[in-house]
Amino acid sequence: MNGLAPLHRDPRVVEAADAALAQLAERCPTLRIAMIATDDGFEVTRVESALGAPDDDRLASMASTLIALGDATIRALALGGTSHVAIAGTRGSVLVRRVGDHPLTLVAVFAPATDVDGKAARMVAAGLAAALAPEAEPALRRA
Amino acid sequence: MPEHVILFAGPMGAGKSTAIRALSDIEVISTEATNTDRAGADKDTTTVGLDYGEIDLGPDEKVRLYGVPGQSRFDFMWSILQERAMGLVVLVSATMPEPERLVHEHLSAFAPVARRGGVVIGVTHVEPGMTDLGDRIVQAAHAVIPERPTPVFALDARDPQQMRTLLLSLVADIETRIAMAVPS
Numbered sequence A: 001m002n003g004l005a006p007l008h009r010d011p012r013v014v015e016a017a018d019a020a021l022a023q024l025a026e027r028c029p030t031l032r033i034a035m036i037a038t039d040d041g042f043e044v045t046r047v048e049s050a051l052g053a054p055d056d057d058r059l060a061s062m063a064s065t066l067i068a069l070g071d072a073t074i075r076a077l078a079l080g081g082t083s084h085v086a087i088a089g090t091r092g093s094v095l096v097r098r099v100g101d102h103p104l105t106l107v108a109v110f111a112p113a114t115d116v117d118g119k120a121a122r123m124v125a126a127g128l129a130a131a132l133a134p135e136a137e138p139a140l141r142r143a
Numbered sequence B: 001m002p003e004h005v006i007l008f009a010g011p012m013g014a015g016k017s018t019a020i021r022a023l024s025d026i027e028v029i030s031t032e033a034t035n036t037d038r039a040g041a042d043k044d045t046t047t048v049g050l051d052y053g054e055i056d057l058g059p060d061e062k063v064r065l066y067g068v069p070g071q072s073r074f075d076f077m078w079s080i081l082q083e084r085a086m087g088l089v090v091l092v093s094a095t096m097p098e099p100e101r102l103v104h105e106h107l108s109a110f111a112p113v114a115r116r117g118g119v120v121i122g123v124t125h126v127e128p129g130m131t132d133l134g135d136r137i138v139q140a141a142h143a144v145i146p147e148r149p150t151p152v153f154a155l156d157a158r159d160p161q162q163m164r165t166l167l168l169s170l171v172a173d174i175e176t177r178i179a180m181a182v183p184s
């Protein structure tokens, strides 16, 4: 975000996000869809598995809302910073995880989630944060 | 009187979160995220969930204030938040292109609240010389809610006194309608 392209169309961010999602897809057999989105709900990139992605064009913005609401709760209770929000449904689950200090989230829908998925998402988000860190300018930081 | 639930709607950067911060007697609950696309509005953060504040009007009269995200990709929150609301404040900035079109759009999205309760429009960022803007906004509101006049205020969302005037006129309007609708 240097006045040219918005963050979700920044080629460097899109490239690193694509690489991170490919890793996640490889590790998580029950993944239906994973997405990197901005904190304010724009989709950066996605990967859909053969299991079929749920049909919702609001996934990026809903993820943004979920983590912000979680964050408001964590703040009200003085529990520090929010790392992730997880919601379990009877036929699948949704995970929204922050990407380090970048205004980005990793969103993943599993059907259902397995034990490895949460850990894989944590490692992939940390990897993406690190991949973006060296050249990150202040504008890339979360407000 | 019972509790009032008032919803603040309107486009990104109109001043919804600012207004609720200016009005609230409690520390507001907010869900701001980094604004990563300055094309919409040139500000650091944008609401992605809701704003919540409260005003005490008396020992047992409370007003609950909810702000929605202005950007339409969060319109699922518009549906969720309008269910309980009895009053609507539509904010728009005078410096946006075609503010009257934005009023039409956002008032239409929340028209059920305006119809069952009450509605006022607040125009922020007003500068001297914007002479016909009021008429254009009144016309836009009339096109959506033709059955009654919709008050339009020029104000600064940062100013608690001005916001309170707008809010009290809305609450008075709602209470009058409730009182008149009670069969005698």
Ligand SMILES: Nc1nc2c(ncn2[C@@H]2O[C@H](COP(=O)(O)OP(=O)(O)OP(=O)(O)O)[C@@H](O)[C@H]2O)c(=O)[nH]1
Pocket: B010, B011, B012, B013, B014, B015, B016, B017, B018, B019, B043, B045, B046, B047, B048, B068, B069, B070, B071, B124, B125, B126, B155, B156, B157, B158
């Ligand atoms: N100069 C001026 N600034 C104003 C006025 N009203 C509001 N502002 C400023 O305009 C900005 C409005 O931002 P927000 O309150 O975040 O807008 P919002 O409607 O909540 O926007 P979203 O949550 O992104 O939809 C803030 O920086 C306010 O300080 C006004 O009448 N005059």
Ligand SMILES: [Mg+2]
Pocket: B016, B017, B018, B046, B047, B067, B068, B069, B070
């Ligand atoms: Mg806001």
